[in-house]
Amino acid sequence: MDEVAGAIADPVRRQIMVMLREGRLSAGQIAGRFQISRPAVSRHLRVLRESGLVRDELVGRQRLYELDTERLGELAAWLAQFVRPPVAEHHLDALETEVYRTRRDHRAGYAADQAKENTA
Structure with a gap:
């Protein structure tokens, strides 16, 4: 190197x-x-x-x-530890997390509605 x-x-x-x-x-x-x-x-x-x-x-x-x-x-891999991800990449990661949470919450709400219908 x-x-x-x-x-x-x-x-x-x-x-x-x-x-x-x-x-x-x-x-x-x-x-x-x-x-x-x-x-x-x-x-x-x-x-x-x-x-x-x-x-x-x-x-x-x-x-x-x-x-x-x-x-x-080898040099690029070593240098990569000092480079922060671009701001856009960070925002995309945050967006991906939010989409995942929204889908999870939507599925949980749907499952709860189905459970109510089955008990009624």
């Missing part, structure tokens, strides 16, 4: 990951979108590859990179 967190700490590496969400890109395509040198982009790609966040494949003379999100799962 520390290796993944370290890899995504850099804004250039995060931008690369965002680019790769759309699909595979060559190192040249990635480097062409930055104002930094190609060797600097290569170093960022190496960090991402070594942390398991991207994988590469040699296709002809091009090295294509693609995102591998499997390693993000």
Whole structure:
């Protein structure tokens, strides 16, 4: 998890990951979108590859990179403990509880009415 967190700490590496969400890109395509040198982009790609966040494949003379999100799962699970559910989700939970209570009360009232009819 520390290796993944370290890899995504850099804004250039995060931008690369965002680019790769759309699909595979060559190192040249990635480097062409930055104002930094190609060797600097290569170093960022190496960090991402070594942390398991991207994988590469040699296709002809091009090295294509693609995102591998499997390693993000552990970090995401750890971070989730600090994230409060969205307000709308909380309201939906409250609504669900109220619907359940209303149905339960309705069934109880219906059963009581049926019992009165059967004793009358």
